[in-house]
Amino acid sequence: MVLSQEKINQVLKTALNKGGQFAELFFERKVSNQLSMESSKVETVKTGYNLGVGIRVINGDQVSYAYTDDLALEALLETAKVAGAASKYHDNVVINNLKKSKYDSPHQIQIRPETIEKLKKKEVLETVDQSARGIDERIQQVMVNYVDYTQEVLIANSQGLFVEDERVRTRLMANAVAADGQIIQTGRETPGKHIGFELFEEYPPEEIGKKAAEKAITMLEARPAPSARMPVVVNHGFGGVLFHEACGHGLEADAIQKGSSVYANRIGEKVANEKVTAIDDATIVNEWGAFVIDDEGHPAQETVLIQDGKLTDYMYDFKTAKKEGRESTGNGRRQSYRNPPIPRMTNTFIAPGESTPDEIIGSVDKGLYAKSLSGGQVEPATGDYTFTVAEGYLIENGKITEPVRGATLVGNGPKSLHRITMVGNDLKHAPGMCGKEGQSVPAAVGQPTLLIEELTVGGTEREGE
Template sequence: MLSEERIDKVLKSALDKGGEFAELFFEKKESNQLSMESSRLEKVKTGFDLGVGIRVINGDQVSYAYTDDITLDSLLKTAKAAGTASKYNEDVTINNLQQKNTDSVHQIEVRPETVEKLKKKEVLKTADKSARSVDQRIQQVMVSYIDYYQQVLIANSTGLLVEDERVRTRLMVNAIASDGKIIQTGRETPGKHVGFELFDEYSPEEVGKKAGQKAITMLEARPAPSARMPVVVNHGFGGVLFHEACGHGLEADAVQKGSSVYTGRIGEQVANEKVTAIDDATVLNEWGSFVVDDEGHEAEETVLIKDGELTDYMYDYKTAKKEDRESTGNGRRQSYQSRPIPRMTNTFIAPGESKPQEIINSVDQGLYAKSLSGGQVEPATGDFTFTVAEGYLIEDGEVSEPVRNATLVGNGPESLHRITMVGDDLEHAPGMCGKEGQSIPAAVGQPTLLIEELTVGGTEREEE
């Protein structure tokens, strides 16, 4: 890490030409990746990143520079580069640094950097073998493992000085099944803010088996019908629909630019009264959790929608200052090479009171979207199209036969009003969220819920 004396000199240098605010972000990160394909270990990669990013803010103007050389001379040059674009301000002051204690609540039992690569390879082999054993029609299995250990230090001209450590571990299994005519994929990707103990909760054998079973189920499924119908969305990764179609519109930069459908709507009813939506970086050991964000603000729970009413947005330092309020702890960045922007952490629809089976029983004819995959969203309107990775028909209140190639087509804000039942089975799921060229770990989540009507696109006619 850097000494307080060195940090103080760098911050003063950054504001030498003026500016209202200067910030230093130090990062040290070690990552390990292993991948297996065709039952062979294809890649073993260890990465090491070390560097500092320096940001200067003056009004709406932001200047950013970074370096991987953390000698004092290099840091001072980088600070001057960040500060050169600022307009002169005679009243620049830098408060004395005050170290803030941030003991992590996210306990790590088995630090992944202490685990031998041969043991990590065994995780891949076990998952691969398990997926292939499901059925002889499993033609290919791709397994990848990643862990990383990240240390950050954030200091700024207000006197803030804080450190944080993040450890994340994830396993991803893709099983591909084929009957010679049709190809289907099953995917399982558990990951959390934990160490190698992830596999105490998610055994590689079970993860591989689930991926293989999903691929075979969809291979045997019939083409999905096309119609407007009720849709029951399963808990966990089903929350990606809210994340993409609504969540980004609740980030303060989109709101302040007027590119969000939620701009100026605080206090309005934007969803069914059964819907409460939350962004919470404090969820214990969850994929998108941390102790402080990448601007040094403590992790928070931010209620975005309460009983259907829009209550708040997600702010970083800059967007919060523009409205003379505090950050919500959503200032995040991909690395020291990136400036922080408002980003989601663990964003989810809160649990309701209905049992999942009650929700399914309430539907006469509809679709059960057990898992979703990729999708497309128009940020300005919330219009979306999502692919259903695993889907089933609901007939007379019961889940019946599987269907493949279903898509969900609709509008995020409208769909929030159409959620009429919310389950009590909240579950989170990991993902990588992209925005402005930056990719960060963010979890999605929700309980099982019912959207009373949604357009389901299928291929029934084409394939018959």
């Protein structure tokens, strides 16, 4: 153990020396490896090392935070003094004896990334590159990025909590660019999980390169998308980013308590079609956004946010939960020891329904099939959104027909939840990095195939095409 229990006790006592109701120590050691390839050449080979301690003191609504990368006792005590300096003195400062808790991890790592030589990781990049370029001569560029990291955390606080966790994540990101004259299209594949190098047993590199290139070529040959209000079928997996961005952040407790969410004070109300159940679950084995404990030391858990269309709960960290006299939902997360924790999503998804994808598509006479989404913009206070369809197809007479490019989905998150009329049985998750208040953390999105009965589709089709 890098920090002894005795040293941690001293730090917590020093942090509360001037008063305060709560003190917390967060230790992090993180080793990351990154390799990137562009133009069939390795551009980056980088190893990162993060080591440090963050100290937080809470006194009422006041939060003070300080951090250091020096683990010497003198430096830690000085950091604790800085964190506790703003606290107002009161007579009820209590520090409980630390009691170490141990949680068994369900996230078994078969092939630890640090045991794999960089040359082997380079071979993964080369395989993706060659596979993508071999699909079609119109593939002009391939960019591949590999990353793995092992993060060890230790969390202790003045209430006696003392826990540790290890997170191992591996991800591959492939972008294939196809060009034909003035038309340029990109296809992406980005698998990642809370596992080691065995990721590539589930997602073979040659398949990743092939799929990325095929997407780019399909969209290169697609005709411009029409503009209209129409039914939209959103594919499973990364389609869940629409719910994550347009609705998920509004269900985080800090937004609720600030009054900046359309979901504030609406527990028990109908906020979606009765076919919709939405869940945040950090316990999904080996999923990208999973962990054993959150970054405040609370056990990972499943939180049902919307049940059969009714709002049932929000996502809380320690501070927002304390304000309402309840327990954290295990959603306290931070980017690193340099950042205080805030309520964040983990693996957030719409639960599977009873319809098959074929039944959903077959119910649409004329609409759009959004097979994959890419970037988007969301107004957090209202849930208004615009998302780009990376791969889209027309649906005509209940069948997927020709591909279309340049489509965007324009709508409102809360309203779209009411317009989901069919939910598939093919739930799938997809990894991503979620940004909030300058912090980025791994979070998975997910959903089954679903039908939004009417949505504005913005397209690039010109009259007469």
